[in-house]
Amino acid sequence: xxxxxxxxxxxxxxVGSPLSLECTVEGTSNPNLYWYRQAAGRGLQLLFYSVxxxxxxxxxxxxxxxxxxxDRQFILSSKKLLLSDSGFYLCAWSFGRLMNTEAFFGQxxxxxxx
Amino acid sequence: xxxxxxxSGPLSVPEGAIASLNCTYSDRGSQSFFWYRQxxxxxxxxxxxxYSNGDKEDGRFTAQxxxxxxxxxxxxxxxxxxxSATYLCAVKIGRSGxxxxxxxxxxxxxxxxx
Numbered sequence: 227x228x229x230x231x232x233x234x235x236x237x238x239x240x241v242g243s244p245l246s247l248e249c250t251v252e253g254t255s256n257p258n259l260y261w262y263r264q265a266a267g268r269g270l271q272l273l274f275y276s277v278x279x280x281x282x283x284x285x286x287x288x289x290x291x292x293x294x295x296x297d298r299q300f301i302l303s304s305k306k307l308l309l310s311d312s313g314f315y316l317c318a319w320s321f322g323r324l325m326n327t328e329a330f331f332g333q334x335x336x337x338x339x340x
Numbered sequence: 341x342x343x344x345x346x347x348s349g350p351l352s353v354p355e356g357a358i359a360s361l362n363c364t365y366s367d368r369g370s371q372s373f374f375w376y377r378q379x380x381x382x383x384x385x386x387x388x389x390x391y392s393n394g395d396k397e398d399g400r401f402t403a404q405x406x407x408x409x410x411x412x413x414x415x416x417x418x419x420x421x422x423x424s425a426t427y428l429c430a431v432k433i434g435r436s437g438x439x440x441x442x443x444x445x446x447x448x449x450x451x452x453x454x
Contacts, residue, residue, distance in 0.1 A: 260442060269346075269428065269446030270384070283441070316383055320442070328374050329430070329442050331383040 228253035232317045232332030239339055245290075245304040247335050249317030252298065257319040259300040260329060261292055264314040276300060277322060312339045343367060344431050346445035354453050359416040361448050363429030366410070372432035373405055373412045377425045378447065384428055388414070419452045426450070 232249045239245060251257050258277055262270040272285045274292035282292050289308050293301045300317060314336050318329040344365050353359045361375075372391055376384035390396045390403040390412065402415040412431075416423055426447040433441050 262444070270444040272441060272443060275441050285441075318442075327372075328386045328389050331385070334383045336381075 228319075228330065230317065230319055230330055230332045232335060234335060235333060236336045237338070239307050239337065241309055241339055242306050245302070245307050245311070245337070247302040247315055247317075247337075249300045249302075249332055250298055251319045254298070254319070254321065256297060256322040258322050258329075259294060260318040260320075261300065261302050262316045262318065264316065266313070270316065274302070307339045309339050312337055342445075343433060343443045344429055344445040346427075346429050346448050348446055348448060350449040350451050352451045352453060353419050355419060355421060357419050357452075359419045359423070359450055359452070361414040361416075361427050361429075361450065363412045363414075363431075363445055364410055365412070365429075365431045367431070367433050368407075368410060370431045370433055373403070374430040374432075374442075375401075375403060375412075375414045376428040376430060376444075378428055379425045387427075416450075419450075421452045421454050424450055424452045 229252045260275045261273045263273055264270050276282050276294045279294050290304050314334050316334045317332040320329045321327045346363050374389045375387045377387050378384040388403045390405045393405050393407050396403045400417045404413045426449050428447045429445040430442050433443050
């Protein structure tokens with residue numbers, strides 16, 4: 227069976243500090259991978275998605291970047307955090323070769339920038 | 341125009357009633373539609389998916405899809421207080437096999453009152 231791991235669960239970082247959130251998937255190959263952000267009381271905003279190693283699509287211009295160094299590893303980064311980067315960050319995966327499949331979510335990281 | 345739109349609510353129904361949640365989408369070529377439930381502070385979990393026009397039933401849940409009207413809905417019969425959550429509509433945008441990105445609406449908050 228497939229599992230997704232996302233860490234850390236919570237993070238408090240000062241403004242201007244760097245960020246690295248990691249997500250890994252087990253039990254499948256060549257998944258589609260997604261990073262979403264959810265502000266308090268809001269819906270999920272798609273930040274990045276990837277259909278393969280090194281292939282990253284950015285959805286929203288912002289202070290963040292993503293990388294996919296291995297098939298089942300997806301990393302969200304920032305060089306300098308802003309207050310507006312606070313939120314609930316969710317990593318998700320779906321079966322890569324099948325168009326009509328749902329996404330499965332990790333447990334999320336609650337980021338507070340202070 | 342947002343790609344996926346939902347009424348943010350809150351939608352309040354008495355216990356045992358039918359809750360009706362609605363969603364519209366802008367990309368006429370979309371093929372896959374999903375309903376997720378999200379409890380406060382948790383990651384979304386899949387309730388149902390639907391690909392074809394018409395109704396799809398799973399226990400107390402019925403998803404309805406009308407591609408001509410670009411409309412998808414979720415009915416919850418015999419609503420229970422434990423159904424109180426935010427319901428997220430998601431649409432997979434894109435037509436070819438490995439490039440679909442999953443876009444979410446802002447979610448509808450459902451409150452089921454005992």
